Amino acid sequence: MLDVNVIRADPEKIRTMLINRNKSTDILDRFLAADSEWRALTDRNNSLRKIRNEESLKISKLPKGEEKDAAIKKMRDVGDEIKANDKKMEDLELVRTDCVLNIPNIPHESVPIGKDSDDNVVVYEWGEHRKFDFTPKQHYEIAEDLDIIDFDRAVKVAGSGFYCLKGDGARLERALVSYFLDMHHEQGYTEVFPPVVVNKEALIGTGQYPNLKDDMYHIEKDDMFLNPTAEVPVTNLFQDEILAKEDLPIKYTAYLPSFRREVGKHADTKGIVRVHEFNKVEMVRFVLPETSWPALEELRNDAEDLIKGLNLPYRVLLLCTGDMSFSCAKCFDLELYAPGKDAWLEASSCSNFTDFQARRARIKYRPEPHMKSEFIHTLNGSGLALPRTMVAILENYQNKDGSVTIPEVLRPYMKGQETICKKK
RNA sequence: GCCGAGGUAGCCAAGCCCGGUAUGGCGGCGGUCUCGAAAACCGCUGGUCCCUGACCUCGGGAGUUCGAAUCUCUCCCUCGGCGCCA
Numbered sequence: 001m002l003d004v005n006v007i008r009a010d011p012e013k014i015r016t017m018l019i020n021r022n023k024s025t026d027i028l029d030r031f032l033a034a035d036s037e038w039r040a041l042t043d044r045n046n047s048l049r050k051i052r053n054e055e056s057l058k059i060s061k062l063p064k065g066e067e068k069d070a071a072i073k074k075m076r077d078v079g080d081e082i083k084a085n086d087k088k089m090e091d092l093e094l095v096r097t098d099c100v101l102n103i104p105n106i107p108h109e110s111v112p113i114g115k116d117s118d119d120n121v122v123v124y125e126w127g128e129h130r131k132f133d134f135t136p137k138q139h140y141e142i143a144e145d146l147d148i149i150d151f152d153r154a155v156k157v158a159g160s161g162f163y164c165l166k167g168d169g170a171r172l173e174r175a176l177v178s179y180f181l182d183m184h185h186e187q188g189y190t191e192v193f194p195p196v197v198v199n200k201e202a203l204i205g206t207g208q209y210p211n212l213k214d215d216m217y218h219i220e221k222d223d224m225f226l227n228p229t230a231e232v233p234v235t236n237l238f239q240d241e242i243l244a245k246e247d248l249p250i251k252y253t254a255y256l257p258s259f260r261r262e263v264g265k266h267a268d269t270k271g272i273v274r275v276h277e278f279n280k281v282e283m284v285r286f287v288l289p290e291t292s293w294p295a296l297e298e299l300r301n302d303a304e305d306l307i308k309g310l311n312l313p314y315r316v317l318l319l320c321t322g323d324m325s326f327s328c329a330k331c332f333d334l335e336l337y338a339p340g341k342d343a344w345l346e347a348s349s350c351s352n353f354t355d356f357q358a359r360r361a362r363i364k365y366r367p368e369p370h371m372k373s374e375f376i377h378t379l380n381g382s383g384l385a386l387p388r389t390m391v392a393i394l395e396n397y398q399n400k401d402g403s404v405t406i407p408e409v410l411r412p413y414m415k416g417q418e419t420i421c422k423k424k
Numbered sequence: 425g426c427c428g429a430g431g432u433a434g435c436c437a438a439g440c441c442c443g444g445u446a447u448g449g450c451g452g453c454g455g456u457c458u459c460g461a462a463a464a465c466c467g468c469u470g471g472u473c474c475c476u477g478a479c480c481u482c483g484g485g486a487g488u489u490c491g492a493a494u495c496u497c498u499c500c501c502u503c504g505g506c507g508c509c510a
Binding site for chain 1: 453470472473489491
């Protein structure tokens with residue numbers, strides 16, 4: 001959520017931003033109209049309340065009689081007008097809130113202006129693309145040959161878009177989670193395991209609600225949602241808090257399943273590149289405003305170190321204005337190269353949300369004792385999404401005989417095992 | 425799920441029955457004093473705005489009233505007891 005004062009002060013800046021983000025500017029005009037009317041009514045009610053407060057106190061001191069009755073009658077009219085104005089304001093408030101909750105964050109000046117993913121900028125690539133002396137297979141072929149992922153039986157349990165890891169596949173998943181969390185621990189993050197089910201307030205806090213509401217699983221009876229990303233429960237842990245300045249920065253990491261309905265997205269239906277439920281390790285940082293830009297670089301480095309450790313080729317993308325998600329001021333995607341598919345797979349998204357989420361979730365700090373509290377800045381990044389890391393490992397580490405070599409850093413987590421071979 | 429007790433400022437409490445300006449303590453910050461500190465004393469210590477001032481704020485929302493922390497309804501949360509249960 002943007003500061004409404006910023007919107008009022010320079011609406012044209014917001015208009016340009018919306019255009020750069022490929023969004024309609026109607027929302028801005030609706031906001032401005034509702035806001036000015038709302039403000040006028042607020043002022044009117046403010047002065048009416050002042051009168052009522054003063055007169056009510058006088059009434060309490062008047063003796064019973066005609067004078068008192070007349071004063072009460074007069075105040076009854078004032079009360080009625082206040083109530084009528086409140087009623088009008090209710091509708092305006094709905095429009096105002098709806099608008100302000102749907103206006104995206106302002107991109108940082110270093111973000112390239114562009115229409116869609118074609119305009120994203122490749123910052124750099126890392127790692128050699130392996131030369132194969134055979135035709136590399138796709139991950140689902142490898143996985144099915146090795147019997148480490150069962151797609152068909154998972155469908156019986158949950159439907160399409162779900163999968164079941166098995167044997168060394170399940171063990172590899174667990175090894176990856178442990179490796180990620182241990183690395184983050186060394187990078188100074190505190191591990192948390194928050195609830196997997198989140199409420200609407202939390203989703204508003206991080207910006208998934210209302211604009212992504214149709215892409216989440218909703219538990220109607222309790223009006224709860226299945227977590228779409230650990231960013232939601234972790235960031236909202238500090239909802240409505242004023243954090244001590246000396247406690248910042250706070251660095252949290254969490255391993256949590258994530259759920260996405262993926263409506264209307266039909267690409268990559270085969271395999272585990274796009275699925276409804278996937279595990280992810282997430283990093284979240286709560287920082288002082290003046291430190292959030294260097295913190296974004298650090299966060300990205302933390303994620304990159306995981307990939308480097310696994311020795312997977314990857315590239316860093318700087319997302320353009322049109323492709324960036326709603327709450328971001330700036331976002332880097334880390335994409336792993338998958339040679340079987342011959343494609344780049346997004347395994348991490350590292351973003352600075354500046355004060356956008358903090359304002360929605362009301363997370364503040366006090367710059368100096370007795371000074372007004374101010375919003376902190378929040379950042380998060382995947383470190384990393386499990387399925388796509390799994391895909392990249394299977395495809396990059398596959399051998400001619402159908403086996404897969406286990407990356408060295410994961411072997412300690414798998415009792416020293418070096419390869420995943422076909423069971424006889 | 426049922427019954428009971430609660431939710432008041434950073435923290436702890438009073439006020440609620442019986443409606444009339446949000447009361448005290450702790451902690452924190454500043455000042456006086458001191459070589460310095462402690463103690464003592466004084467002041468400050470929720471939010472918004474068009475900031476000499478006003479309005480809002482007692483878990484959320486609605487209602488009654490000239491006026492609601494206080495009365496009524498409703499929802500949420502915490503604690504305790506009972507029931508059910510992996």
